[in-house]
Amino acid sequence: MRGWACAAALLAVDCGPVPAADYGAELFKDSTLSESQYNTFSCATCHATTASPEPGKLYAGHSLYNSAFRPSYWGGSETRLLDAVNFCYTAFMRGVTPLTPEDPRSRALYEYLVRISPDTQAPALPLTLVKDITDVPRGNAERGADVYRAACQDCHGEVHTGKGRKTELASILPEVAQDYGDLFPGVSPGVVVIEKVRHGRFFGVGGNMPPYSREALSDQDLGALLAYLGL
Ligand code: HEC
Numbered sequence: 135m136r137g138w139a140c141a142a143a144l145l146a147v148d149c150g151p152v153p154a155a156d157y158g159a160e161l162f163k164d165s166t167l168s169e170s171q172y173n174t175f176s177c178a179t180c181h182a183t184t185a186s187p188e189p190g191k192l193y194a195g196h197s198l199y200n201s202a203f204r205p206s207y208w209g210g211s212e213t214r215l216l217d218a219v220n221f222c223y224t225a226f227m228r229g230v231t232p233l234t235p236e237d238p239r240s241r242a243l244y245e246y247l248v249r250i251s252p253d254t255q256a257p258a259l260p261l262t263l264v265k266d267i268t269d270v271p272r273g274n275a276e277r278g279a280d281v282y283r284a285a286c287q288d289c290h291g292e293v294h295t296g297k298g299r300k301t302e303l304a305s306i307l308p309e310v311a312q313d314y315g316d317l318f319p320g321v322s323p324g325v326v327v328i329e330k331v332r333h334g335r336f337f338g339v340g341g342n343m344p345p346y347s348r349e350a351l352s353d354q355d356l357g358a359l360l361a362y363l364g365l
Pocket residue numbers: 162167175176177178179180181194195196197198201204206207208209215218219222223226227243258259261342343344345346347
């Protein structure tokens with residue numbers, strides 16, 4: 135009887151050595167969830183899991199605390215949690231085949247997200263992606279250094295050297311902008327960087343960097359970041 139129940143429930147709590155939610159917590163931090171040899175991102179690269187913001191961190195994605203029962207995702211464009219996850223999995227983590235509902239890993243991630251979702255009535259969260267790019271006033275460079283550390287450094291590494299970056303595919307900032315004058319004549323390098331940050335891989339830009347919505351990064355912090363980068 136127990137064997138049957140276990141087979142049906144896959145990784146349910148009282149079956150295997152590892153409860154499903156614990157396995158999900160591991161997968162959440164594991165970049166090899168994606169089969170792509172070029173992927174170095176895990177879910178934890180872009181999402182907090184806490185109720186209040188983590189000090190010193192600005193993530194591109196919303197916190198997934200209370201995410202399991204939100205009525206919709208991605209600003210209303212996804213209504214199923216697994217579809218919202220697969221959006222990230224294929225767009226950012228280079229996953230070739232979306233995770234299926236039958237995959238034990240999907241179930242484990244689900245159980246983990248349920249565990250960090252005490253509020254089953256949690257509302258959907260707003261997502262304002264900035265389509266039309268305009269320049270922003272430059273801000274305080276000291277604040278910009280904090281923004282760089284909180285938002286960009288994990289992937290891009292230290293400025294000027296890229297030391298510690300998560301992937302060699304992430305360019306060295308701000309040096310990469312030196313070529314922008316030739317590549318994008320008539321557009322200031324700062325505006326090219328704004329477009330990349332606001333659009334990530336979307337709106338025809340390409341790549342696999344995530345976009346920063348207005349909820350994730352204010353224009354004020356973006357202006358401070360550009361001042362710090364000297365752009
Ligand atoms: C490279 C960054 C990145 C990675 C990696 C990533 N995400 Fe996301 N994710 C985003 C961004 C950006 C959004 C859009 C903003 C938002 O809705 O949170 C998003 C949205 C979501 C949403 C919808 C949240 C909502 O309420 O709108 C869920 C759920 C989600 N991601 C789960 C995951 C899971 C699980 C993984 C790992 C399998 C993952 N993400 C990997 C960046 C990422």
